[in-house]
Amino acid sequence: METESAQPIDSDEDSVLIEQVRLTVATTDDPTLPVWTFRMWFLGILSCAILSFLNTFFAYRTEPLIISMISVQVATLPLGRFMASALPTNKFVVLGQEFFLNPGPFNMKEHVLISIFANAGSAFGSGTAYAVGIVDIIRAFYHRKISFLAGWILVITTQVLGYGWAGVLRKYVVDPAHMWWPSSLVQVSLFRALHETDDSRMSKAKFFVIALVCSFSWYIFPGYIFATLSNLSLLCLFFTKSVIAQQIGSGMKGLGFLSFTLDWSVIASYIGNPLVTPFFAILNVYVGFVIVMYIVLPITYWGFDLYKAKTFPIFSSHLFDGHGQVYNVSAIVNEDFEIDMARYNEQGQIHMSMFFALTYGLSFAAIVSTITHVVLFTEGTEIMNQFRASTKGKIDIHTRLMRKYDDIPDWWFYVLVGASFLLSLVLCIFMKDQIQMPWWGLIFACGLASIFTLPISIITATTNQTPGLNTITEYLMGVIYPGRPIANVTFKTYGYISMAQAVSFLNDFKLGHYMKIPPRSMFLVQFIGTIIAGTINISVAWWLLSTVENICQDQLLAPDSPWTCPSDRVFYDASVIWGLIGPKRIFGSLGPYSALNWFFLGGFLGPLLVYLLHKLFPNQKWIKLINLPVILGSSGYMPPATSVNFNSWAFVGMVFNFFVLRYRKRWWQRYNYVLSAALDAGLAFMGILVYFSLSMSDIGISWWGTDGEHCGLADCPTAEGVVVDGCPIN
Numbered sequence: 001m002e003t004e005s006a007q008p009i010d011s012d013e014d015s016v017l018i019e020q021v022r023l024t025v026a027t028t029d030d031p032t033l034p035v036w037t038f039r040m041w042f043l044g045i046l047s048c049a050i051l052s053f054l055n056t057f058f059a060y061r062t063e064p065l066i067i068s069m070i071s072v073q074v075a076t077l078p079l080g081r082f083m084a085s086a087l088p089t090n091k092f093v094v095l096g097q098e099f100f101l102n103p104g105p106f107n108m109k110e111h112v113l114i115s116i117f118a119n120a121g122s123a124f125g126s127g128t129a130y131a132v133g134i135v136d137i138i139r140a141f142y143h144r145k146i147s148f149l150a151g152w153i154l155v156i157t158t159q160v161l162g163y164g165w166a167g168v169l170r171k172y173v174v175d176p177a178h179m180w181w182p183s184s185l186v187q188v189s190l191f192r193a194l195h196e197t198d199d200s201r202m203s204k205a206k207f208f209v210i211a212l213v214c215s216f217s218w219y220i221f222p223g224y225i226f227a228t229l230s231n232l233s234l235l236c237l238f239f240t241k242s243v244i245a246q247q248i249g250s251g252m253k254g255l256g257f258l259s260f261t262l263d264w265s266v267i268a269s270y271i272g273n274p275l276v277t278p279f280f281a282i283l284n285v286y287v288g289f290v291i292v293m294y295i296v297l298p299i300t301y302w303g304f305d306l307y308k309a310k311t312f313p314i315f316s317s318h319l320f321d322g323h324g325q326v327y328n329v330s331a332i333v334n335e336d337f338e339i340d341m342a343r344y345n346e347q348g349q350i351h352m353s354m355f356f357a358l359t360y361g362l363s364f365a366a367i368v369s370t371i372t373h374v375v376l377f378t379e380g381t382e383i384m385n386q387f388r389a390s391t392k393g394k395i396d397i398h399t400r401l402m403r404k405y406d407d408i409p410d411w412w413f414y415v416l417v418g419a420s421f422l423l424s425l426v427l428c429i430f431m432k433d434q435i436q437m438p439w440w441g442l443i444f445a446c447g448l449a450s451i452f453t454l455p456i457s458i459i460t461a462t463t464n465q466t467p468g469l470n471t472i473t474e475y476l477m478g479v480i481y482p483g484r485p486i487a488n489v490t491f492k493t494y495g496y497i498s499m500a501q502a503v504s505f506l507n508d509f510k511l512g513h514y515m516k517i518p519p520r521s522m523f524l525v526q527f528i529g530t531i532i533a534g535t536i537n538i539s540v541a542w543w544l545l546s547t548v549e550n551i552c553q554d555q556l557l558a559p560d561s562p563w564t565c566p567s568d569r570v571f572y573d574a575s576v577i578w579g580l581i582g583p584k585r586i587f588g589s590l591g592p593y594s595a596l597n598w599f600f601l602g603g604f605l606g607p608l609l610v611y612l613l614h615k616l617f618p619n620q621k622w623i624k625l626i627n628l629p630v631i632l633g634s635s636g637y638m639p640p641a642t643s644v645n646f647n648s649w650a651f652v653g654m655v656f657n658f659f660v661l662r663y664r665k666r667w668w669q670r671y672n673y674v675l676s677a678a679l680d681a682g683l684a685f686m687g688i689l690v691y692f693s694l695s696m697s698d699i700g701i702s703w704w705g706t707d708g709e710h711c712g713l714a715d716c717p718t719a720e721g722v723v724v725d726g727c728p729i730n
Helices: 019-024 038-058 069-086 108-119 132-141 148-160 162-173 182-195 204-218 220-225 234-238 243-249 264-268 279-303 306-311 341-347 354-376 378-392 397-402 410-430 439-463 470-480 485-515 519-547 566-581 594-616 628-637 643-663 665-693
Strands: 091-094 097-100
Touching (some): 019 182, 019 665, 038 069, 038 519, 069 108, 069 665, 108 182, 108 485, 108 519, 132 485, 132 566, 148 162, 148 410, 162 410, 162 439, 162 485, 182 204, 182 665, 204 220, 204 665, 220 665, 234 243, 264 643, 264 665, 279 306, 279 354, 279 643, 306 354, 354 439, 354 470, 354 594, 397 485, 410 439, 594 628, 643 665
């Protein structure tokens, strides 16, 4: 990589204040590097297709494996260099335009665009389009029909709509230096490690290869040979016949006390990569988890038996009747795909596990606290400061370097959002019998997404945590339009995922900002990649739903079947709670959980209390770091995330982003993000190899070490007289 000249960073610039950025991002640029190359388009489209297929395929597994763009970065580097050495260097003329198949050495900017291409269809790191879940629950859980065309329109429009919101907000959450988007630094570090010359004894590239080989080699044990290493629960091993001990000790179905993992996929799944998340955000998330899991839950379950909690498992995403049995949802759905009130009254109210109920209350508080927090704390004033700074021309070094490139015309965003909105209207008007949502629901959902994108983008850009709109959108549509489960999840997807895609798009633009990628190139690659990825997502889902018998039906599948669809299970339960039954019959005057609505008030007042403490004690800097949206929203990942995910994630994150960063800063600067990338890549490569070489051929191992965490009693109720298959009678 050539050494490029650039203006030095001014000492008073905001970028200096973000230590991680200063330690990771280069302040130089070479605007002559070609980006619109045949290599970029070929490898980008190929990577997008392969990654979309694999991530959709693995999304149905009990332990979903998300293959991130890091794997693409590693795999495409040798391919790009091979093409640079093998392709002809001749000049071609097409339609009067000159171009080269091989314009020179494979460069870092091409590599960045290929990786963005591959990751384009992911809903902020989820691996596949969120709207595929609607098709899954219609076909696999409700056993109804939806056309491929309706599913395709759902996927494409919900992915693309957010681009409009993103385009408007770029100047507020991409250009400012204090909006540093921590997750993008992993990519920056890896790109620099792979491309820049490093003559030290342990270069970043050498360290990456060593760590990747170690990660790749180790995952054969928790991923295949010794699966119990993924969830080691010591209390379950010591107390094999005690329900309460297993509830306390199970990392998958309980509190996770003395439970741990030796599996990186468990550490980094659901909550994100702990090596990427800033320490103060880790602390906020874990404080929220500890309060809920180790204080509130035991008191409400064992202490007060709140909502007859002991009648049900302590931790479960299933829905239950009043006798502790799994609720027969299919019995209360009529031929019009709406609730049958006579059968519902006969079967009785729906109940949830105590933890599932608590997570809904906390999600109420989290979404309200997001608005209060952004208004009260520095982010609100920073937005105004950035607006004033943009009019005065005050910019940091990275923004100054990006001014060399043509910016994206605003009308590009307006055309995209307009076309997506019109296509969505076609779906809601002419295919309403399949998705149930009326046209006015689409307008309402888009309005919510556009309002919340800014505050949620700010929180993501500074904490690496993204509060979701899923619960608030479910609640609103459930009140306004109850009894229709698919209308509810469709509204949620348009309201929530269009916002999430906007945040994802902004995150990619920040990566391009750090890597000095021309903005128009970033935009077109992201858009084209999203169309390709969305089409492959729905195609693979359609294939699996049509060929895998009893897919997602955990009670009908073989015990060792991987096709249990944990995320779709939670998605389905939400459609029942909010759409089919409706919040009025669960959280309202006709339901058992109406007291949870007080969490809305708590979410509003909480940041105000923190703000007052900050004003009363301005010298106590730690008070300002209390981020209630993150604390309250931490349990929003649960279920399907479990306590072993949180405990292991927090432990690893604190080790690296507190102790190592503080006491071994030079090591952290050189290797932290490189290690993160290597662990992800090694896991992904071995996961792919194991599945296609062993699992697909039904070549398995059966022994004590592959029988899970050995906490078979953890999901049993503890109330007297409740009889559940496989559980002791109390």
